[in-house]
Amino acid sequence: MTTILITGASSGLGAEMARQFAALGHDLALCARRTERLEELAVQITTAHPDRRVAVKALDVNDHDAVFRVFDELAEELGGLDRVVVNAGLGKGQPLGTGRFDANKETAETNFIGALAQTEAAAAIFRKQGRGHLVMVSSISALRGMPKNITTYAATKAAVAHLAEGFRADVHGTPIKVTVLYPGYIVSEMSGTSARTPLMTSTEQGVRAMVEAIEKEKRSARVPAWPWGPLGFVIKHVPVGVLRRMS
Incomplete structure (x- = not known):
């Protein structure tokens, strides 16, 4: 039985990962700012x-x-963290x-500095245990510098992918594993009005592809594989003018 800690677990991809991992027989440590939603999710799962153990704690990653x-408390409460x-x-x-440095700064701080803190905390626990599995949720937008509203978002997701890959190099040859996920368009609270974007995948289907890649401990995965495997290649190589029209 594996114990999995998930941040941002109160809604969207995080909540659905919790449901699917529980169905596969895993125990859970769930963190988010909105504890009332975490409590509701924990009741739903149990x-x-x-027979599932579900521990919840309030956490603002900033x-x-x-x-x-919180990571240390959950590791102690559950007898360690496997993932x-x-x-x-x-x-x-x-x-x-365009005068919105405030919005871009908030995204950069949460998505990169917040992820750095989470990675440091997880890595310390894994090094102490001598085992573990770090999963970094990046984005298909990380494959290339992106225009318009997602410029900063894409940059942070590229940064966290490199962060995880660097840790993988550090622990190469040990029982500590690293997976980097590059989700395509998957319906979530974050997707908002863009949920109507062509090629959007339902939350359940998109997360199923994420969970499958995690369970196999893949080094990296563009998920769902169709269409984001081939489309990832297109995004990396299409001329910039076409990329701007696609975004």
């Missing part, structure tokens, strides 16, 4: 799977001291130079 404290999914993040942003 009602469907009475409170970096709290990240280390940590760095999932919490923001999707807000505006084109550069």
Whole structure:
């Protein structure tokens, strides 16, 4: 039985990952700012799977001291952490130079500095245990610098992918594993009005592809594989003018 910590677990991809991992027989440590929604999710999961252990704690990933404290408390409460999914993040942003540095700064701080704190906390636990599995939720937008409202978001997701890959190099040859996920368009609270975007995948289907890649401990995965495997190649190589029209 595996114990999995998921941040940003109160809604969207995080909540659905919790449901699907519980169905596969895993115990859960769930963190988010909205504890009432975490409590509701925990009840839902334990009602469907009475033998699952589900621990919940309030966590704002921008409170970096709290990240280390909460991760350590959950590891102690559950007898260790086998897997940590760095999932919490923001999707807000505006084109550069349009007077919205505040929105871009908030996204950068949450998606990168917050993810750095989570990765440091998880890595410390894994090094102490001598084992573990770090899962970094990046984005298909990380494959290339992106225009318009997602410029900063895409940059943060590229940064966290490199962060995880660097840690993988550090622990190469040990029982510590690293997976980087590059989700395509999956319906979530973050997707908002863009949920009507062509090629959008339902939350359940998109997360199923994420969970399958995590369970196989893949080094990296563009999910769902169709159409984001081939489309990832297109995004990386299409001329910039075409990329701008696609975004």
